[in-house]
Amino acid sequence: MPETTLRAQKDLARSWLALFLWGPPLIALLATAPANLPSPTRGIVWSLALLWAGVACIANASRSGRVHCHITGPFFLLLAVASYMHGVGIAPLGPHGWLWIGGVLAVGAPLLTVLPERIWGQYSSRSDRCC
Numbered sequence: 001m002p003e004t005t006l007r008a009q010k011d012l013a014r015s016w017l018a019l020f021l022w023g024p025p026l027i028a029l030l031a032t033a034p035a036n037l038p039s040p041t042r043g044i045v046w047s048l049a050l051l052w053a054g055v056a057c058i059a060n061a062s063r064s065g066r067v068h069c070h071i072t073g074p075f076f077l078l079l080a081v082a083s084y085m086h087g088v089g090i091a092p093l094g095p096h097g098w099l100w101i102g103g104v105l106a107v108g109a110p111l112l113t114v115l116p117e118r119i120w121g122q123y124s125s126r127s128d129r130c131c
Contacts, residue, residue: 007123011064012056021056025049033102042098043087050080050105065124068113075112079105 008014012021028049032042054076061069083101085091093100 007064011066012060013066013069022053025053029105039089040087043084046101047080047084047087050076050083054080067116067120067122067124070124071112071116072109075108
């Protein structure tokens with residue numbers, strides 16, 4: 001069986017598990033974005049949602065070699081840290097900090113999902129992987 005077919009079979013983003021892995025974080029982010037929440041509460045919700053999505057992406061990248069997951073996993077983790085730090089006041093981003101974080105997420109996630117796979121393909125080759 002070709003390596004690409006084997007990788008596609010291992011790709012969690014192509015299975016029903018994708019709903020569980022990336023659905024709840026997306027719902028949490030969309031539900032709390034317009035809500036009038038205290039900043040620490042939003043910081044905790046967003047950081048946990050982005051942590052969940054980032055870990056799911058990294059697990060999928062490791063499992064299947066999905067190119068965009070190698071990039072979006074760390075991207076989500078960085079935004080999780082930024083959300084937490086802004087939410088608890090360690091790194092205040094000003095009165096529009098949540099708009100900045102949401103904007104980076106709203107623009108970055110689709111771009112980092114589509115562009116890398118258009119450039120490098122959907123799956124990395126085994127020789128490109130470290131382990």
